[in-house]
Amino acid sequence: MSALARRLPRAWTQLSPSERREALAGYLFISPWIIGFIVFFLGPILASFALSFTRWNIVGTPQWVGLDNYERIFTQDPFFRKAVTVTLKYAAFYLPLEVIFGILIAVVLNQKLRGIGVFRTMYYMPYIVPKVASSLVWVWVLNPRYGLLNTMLGWLGVNGPSWLSDPDWVLPSIIMMSLWGVGGSAVIYLAGLQNIPNQLYEAASVDGANRLQKFVRITLPMLSPTIFFQLVLGLIGTFQTFTPAFIAAGRSGGPLQSGLFYMLYIYNRSFESMRMGYGSALAWILTVFIMIITLLVFRSSKYWVYYEAERKRTK
Amino acid sequence: MTITRHLPRFGLRGLQRFNNVSGYTVLMVLSALFMIPLYWMFSTALKSPQQTFAIPPEWVPAPAQWDNFAKVFDEVPFGRFYLNTFFLVFANIAGHLVSVTLVAYGFARLRFPGRNVLFLVMLSTLMIPYQVTLVPRFIMFSKLGMINSYWPLILPAFTGSPFLIFLVRQYMMSIPFDLDEAAYIDGASRFAVFWRIILPLARPALMLVVVFTFIDVWNDFLQPLIYLNDPDMFTVSLGLSFFQGARETNWNLLMAGSVLAMVPPLILFFFAQKQLIGGISVEGLKG
Numbered sequence: 001m002s003a004l005a006r007r008l009p010r011a012w013t014q015l016s017p018s019e020r021r022e023a024l025a026g027y028l029f030i031s032p033w034i035i036g037f038i039v040f041f042l043g044p045i046l047a048s049f050a051l052s053f054t055r056w057n058i059v060g061t062p063q064w065v066g067l068d069n070y071e072r073i074f075t076q077d078p079f080f081r082k083a084v085t086v087t088l089k090y091a092a093f094y095l096p097l098e099v100i101f102g103i104l105i106a107v108v109l110n111q112k113l114r115g116i117g118v119f120r121t122m123y124y125m126p127y128i129v130p131k132v133a134s135s136l137v138w139v140w141v142l143n144p145r146y147g148l149l150n151t152m153l154g155w156l157g158v159n160g161p162s163w164l165s166d167p168d169w170v171l172p173s174i175i176m177m178s179l180w181g182v183g184g185s186a187v188i189y190l191a192g193l194q195n196i197p198n199q200l201y202e203a204a205s206v207d208g209a210n211r212l213q214k215f216v217r218i219t220l221p222m223l224s225p226t227i228f229f230q231l232v233l234g235l236i237g238t239f240q241t242f243t244p245a246f247i248a249a250g251r252s253g254g255p256l257q258s259g260l261f262y263m264l265y266i267y268n269r270s271f272e273s274m275r276m277g278y279g280s281a282l283a284w285i286l287t288v289f290i291m292i293i294t295l296l297v298f299r300s301s302k303y304w305v306y307y308e309a310e311r312k313r314t315k
Numbered sequence: 316m317t318i319t320r321h322l323p324r325f326g327l328r329g330l331q332r333f334n335n336v337s338g339y340t341v342l343m344v345l346s347a348l349f350m351i352p353l354y355w356m357f358s359t360a361l362k363s364p365q366q367t368f369a370i371p372p373e374w375v376p377a378p379a380q381w382d383n384f385a386k387v388f389d390e391v392p393f394g395r396f397y398l399n400t401f402f403l404v405f406a407n408i409a410g411h412l413v414s415v416t417l418v419a420y421g422f423a424r425l426r427f428p429g430r431n432v433l434f435l436v437m438l439s440t441l442m443i444p445y446q447v448t449l450v451p452r453f454i455m456f457s458k459l460g461m462i463n464s465y466w467p468l469i470l471p472a473f474t475g476s477p478f479l480i481f482l483v484r485q486y487m488m489s490i491p492f493d494l495d496e497a498a499y500i501d502g503a504s505r506f507a508v509f510w511r512i513i514l515p516l517a518r519p520a521l522m523l524v525v526v527f528t529f530i531d532v533w534n535d536f537l538q539p540l541i542y543l544n545d546p547d548m549f550t551v552s553l554g555l556s557f558f559q560g561a562r563e564t565n566w567n568l569l570m571a572g573s574v575l576a577m578v579p580p581l582i583l584f585f586f587a588q589k590q591l592i593g594g595i596s597v598e599g600l601k602g
Contacts, residue, residue, distance in 0.1 A: 029421030032414040036474020044451035130534040132552040133573035137356045243536045287447040
């Protein structure tokens with residue numbers, strides 16, 4: 001216990017010789033991360049910022065162009081606008097659906113039934129499939145003529161759309177593909193559900209609450225920290241969607257660029273047309289945008305995320 | 316309390332049975348939604364070209380073309396892709412096991428000025444999309460002449476991964492400090508404490524490092540796409556995507572390839588199911 005309570009030293013000069021030896025060892029132990037942080041993170045981020053003010057195709061020397069890249073992106077680049085629209089639309093539909101389905105499936109999996117483990121495994125399995133493979137599977141499932149989905153729609157007398165070759169259906173297709181992997185987040189919600197103390201439900205039953213009331217008044221508030229956590233991760237991940245777009249829509253973004261996700265656009269500009277400066281500017285815009293959104297979600301959390309520990313403290 | 320438990324007992328049992336039936340129905344319908352695409356992948360993988368493009372589609376291919384799986388290896392260097400990916404997976408696991416444990420130990424068990432600030436800095440890097448580092452990293456590796464080599468895909472692993480460091484550090488924090496103290500009194504060095512005491516006790520967390528690294532590297536697509544040009548060096552995911560471009564119509568072989576691509580992570584999943592799902596809940600809780 002005394003060891004746990006040991007105070008963290010403030011400044012080098014206040015340390016005794018043995019504390020200095022411990023501190024030195026500490027720096028030595030964490031040095032791999034420090035090196036990685038500088039070489040693979042901080043350095044590249046600063047370099048990326050500087051590069052975003054240049055024009056450079058990797059051979060030759062970078063040419064300083066000031067704010068030219070940013071100006072062009074915001075005023076003359078129709079692909080940028082398209083990429084932003086596609087990505088925002090995707091996020092606006094996919095994220096809420098992921099949360100809703102994730103929670104619903106977690107609730108279904110939280111039943112105390114024999115053999116529930118088998119179902120848990122089955123729901124989780126699509127999440128294990130490598131993204132390239134699962135995207136390919138869906139391209140084949142969505143094949144307008146021979147695909148499974150249109151065949152099954154045919155049984156119902158519905159003439160299925162041509163999915164990935166129809167600009168209106170590309171985004172819904174990719175949303176559906178991503179939702180197939182919702183088992184990944186359902187498992188996390190499930191862990192959250194299992195942490196809710198059973199007494200809460202028992203007490204509510206005594207008070208005559210029905211299932212829906214229990215869900216809205218107990219489950220959702222108790223789950224809100226998990227939802228918050230998933231939302232933050234989901235936001236960051238959604239804006240970075242690359243592989244499904246690359247495989248399903250194609251590397252240039254599909255019909256009428258209807259699947260031109262922002263990350264795909266960064267890839268195209270940076271590595272297909274080798275415009276390092278322009279690509280860096282695009283990446284910086286994405287980064288700043290994600291940071292702002294994340295900050296907003298964090299700010300909003302005090303209105304809707306319920307932390308038991310905090311509640312107790314204020315009482 | 317006891318009265319309310321006993322009174323409606325009979326009714327409860329009937330309700331329970333109804334709940335079970337409806338519960339299983341929902342479970343079955345949902346599992347169909349999740350499993351049908353997988354089944355479709357697997358059955359297409361066993362079809363001849365004619366069977367693949369049959370209308371209406373054959374649900375159970377007869378006869379099943381098991382040699383499709385062999386054909387994949389003939390048509391594209393799939394064996395090569397497998398070896399390449401396994402090599403990358405093991406190199407990354409080795410890198411993470413070394414770096415993540417060292418750094419996590421430093422953050423968890425040693426005191427030094429600035430420790431908490433540095434730890435926060437590390438966590439905050441999780442919030443910043445790695446794409447912003449993609450272009451400069453590419454430039455750096457190309458200036459070092461490392462494009463079309465495995466170095467860009469391996470070297471970063473030896474500097475750790477913030478998420479895994481966080482995970483292992485949390486685990487190491489839960490090991491009683493008395494153990495270290497006792498060892499120090501016996502004259503053990505810091506490295507000995509790390510190596511002989513903390514590492515063996517942190518084995519469950521290390522399993523997580525192995526599993527997460529395996530899945531991440533096996534599934535990675537963007538980085539191999541950027542850094543590798545030579546088809547002989549492709550990973551499974553990358554090779555599969557080129558297979559799609561080259562032979563748009565060979566869906567049976569493409570699906571056979573997809574099945575082969577999911578086998579290793581699937582096997583790992585069955586072995587590590589407990590750790591994986593438990594580990595994810597750790598991740599969920601500490602966030």
